[in-house]
Amino acid sequence: MLTSGTFNGATASxxxxxxxxxxxxxxxxxxxxxxxxxxxxxxxxxxxxxxxxLFEGSCTGTAIACINTGGNGASEIYxxxxxxxxxxxxxxxxxxxxxxxxxxxxxxxxxFPQPSxxxxxxxxxxxxxxxxxxxxxxxxxxxxxxxxPTCAAVxxxxxxxxxxxPLSTMTVQLxxxxxxxxxxxxxxxxxxxxxxxxxxxAGTSATEIVNLTNLTVGxxxxxxVFNVNATLTTxxxxxxxxxxxxLNVSEVALADLRLYPNPVQTELTWTSPVDFxxxxxxxxxxxxxxxxxxxxxxxxxxxxxxxxxxxxxxDDTQSVVRPxxxx
Numbered sequence: 001m002l003t004s005g006t007f008n009g010a011t012a013s014x015x016x017x018x019x020x021x022x023x024x025x026x027x028x029x030x031x032x033x034x035x036x037x038x039x040x041x042x043x044x045x046x047x048x049x050x051x052x053x054l055f056e057g058s059c060t061g062t063a064i065a066c067i068n069t070g071g072n073g074a075s076e077i078y079x080x081x082x083x084x085x086x087x088x089x090x091x092x093x094x095x096x097x098x099x100x101x102x103x104x105x106x107x108x109x110x111x112f113p114q115p116s117x118x119x120x121x122x123x124x125x126x127x128x129x130x131x132x133x134x135x136x137x138x139x140x141x142x143x144x145x146x147x148x149p150t151c152a153a154v155x156x157x158x159x160x161x162x163x164x165x166p167l168s169t170m171t172v173q174l175x176x177x178x179x180x181x182x183x184x185x186x187x188x189x190x191x192x193x194x195x196x197x198x199x200x201x202a203g204t205s206a207t208e209i210v211n212l213t214n215l216t217v218g219x220x221x222x223x224x225v226f227n228v229n230a231t232l233t234t235x236x237x238x239x240x241x242x243x244x245x246x247l248n249v250s251e252v253a254l255a256d257l258r259l260y261p262n263p264v265q266t267e268l269t270w271t272s273p274v275d276f277x278x279x280x281x282x283x284x285x286x287x288x289x290x291x292x293x294x295x296x297x298x299x300x301x302x303x304x305x306x307x308x309x310x311x312x313x314x315d316d317t318q319s320v321v322r323p324x325x326x327x
Contacts, residue, residue: 003106022098024099025100030089032089033088036143037143043075051076053091054091114142118142118160120222134239151183160224162220164218165219181229187221196221259322276314277316280312
């Protein structure tokens with residue numbers, strides 16, 4: 001919310017802000033953080049030099065930042081993703097002059113909710129297609145997972161996506177947009193799986209694209225989209241997609257097949273446009289442990305020991321493989 005303020009009648013409290021050499025007036029504001037990513041903007045109404053200073057807990061608490069980079073007439077902005085929700089922060093807005101002024105300003109505190117796919121464990125599923133159709137990526141509210149991407153050591157934010165390979169060759173594309181230098185890294189099978197590619201070559205607002213080969217059909221791959229720079233951004237409007245121009249309608253539909261619940265205890269179920277008629281289950285050693293004819297889109301697996309398995313679902317012309325965990 002935008003709030004108007006003024007230095008009219010204001011005095012100075014204690015020492016001057018740490019990032020200026022002179023200041024005779026200041027006013028104070030406070031807020032309680034609701035999300036880790038928050039921005040604070042102060043904008044001078046007239047042509048004067050304004051200062052933003054931030055403290056945690058109290059007016060004399062831990063000094064978080066002192067911002068005075070723009071000069072006369074410029075806005076000062078502090079954006080970070082290390083705010084602690086529920087903690088009270090105090091903002092000191094000051095003049096950077098030795099004289100007394102009556103100028104006004106505006107101050108805005110904006111909070112950015114953390115997206116669900118900020119963590120790899122909650123990666124957003126992408127359905128591969130025969131053209132570049134995918135979700136819009138936003139870095140607003142995001143943090144960065146460790147370790148850093150192998151091709152961007154100072155990356156500051158990331159979001160995660162996943163896809164199941166319907167063919168052994170697929171193209172991953174991240175379209176350029178909105179002045180952001182972004183890249184992506186592809187992992188095989190899991191968030192800590194083998195890194196099979198990392199792309200961060202094209203620069204600001206440019207498209208990053210790679211043609212992945214030798215993929216294992218039916219295997220899940222993770223895509224980590226990251227902000228290449230150390231400076232945070234809340235910009236969006238670029239797209240990540242997975243495609244192959246040769247992919248047919250049936251393969252697109254099968255790529256979106258999901259097993260549930262997973263992990264499973266008794267009955268394993270799936271949704272698919274195909275009426276599969278046979279199945280085979282293999283264990284982590286590659287041994288066939290269960291197989292037979294299907295009469296429904298579900299299967300009793302209660303007799304399987306706990307562990308990781310793969311199920312192949314087949315009809316007369318095609319098949320699909322998916323992993324599942326028996327608990």
